[in-house]
Amino acid sequence: MKYEQIKYELKNSPTLKLLRSDNAPLILSFFYNQFKVTQRISITQEELETKLGKYLEFLEEIDQDFKDRSPKEYLNKWCDDQLLRKTFNSSDDPVFTLTPAAEKAIAWLEDFKRREEDVKTFETFKEFAVTVTESIAENLLYLTPEEQALYSYLSIHNQRLEQERISQNYAYQYIHSSCVRMLD
Structure with a gap:
């Protein structure tokens, strides 16, 4: 990405404007x-206004500067x-749906939270992580x-199996054929 493109997106993208807003x-x-x-995909204006009113009252109680x-x-x-799209249902009542920009912002925050949880999980269980080095692998007692x-x-050969990318059947066939070749 180029400087001008990033500057343009930060200024004009509804998603980025939302994330940067107060x-x-x-x-x-x-x-x-x-x-x-x-x-829910859509909510009527009457319902959304009522719920937003209650939410704003709640925020005023916890944040006096609000x-x-x-x-x-x-x-x-x-x-x-x-951020919202206003349309009308069959009864001509206004109905609101999230725009793709709002959906992207929410998805970004969900992804960010998920990544934070992954880091916390790793930190919690770090002491149980096994770092495979040559000396440890050679000393494993239960290798067939x-x-x-x-x-x-x-x-x-400096090769590594990655279970996320290689199916179990392929890995088994690879292991079996490699061992057979080594024994020949």
């Missing part, structure tokens, strides 16, 4: 709770900012002769 915690937490937690607008003003602004032959073969 109201990002309000917007993203509200969207997440109303659309993702409840697994600057408040009316729920309707917020919903209109979020539509203008391309086939496994020892495979380890030697892989060490010599």
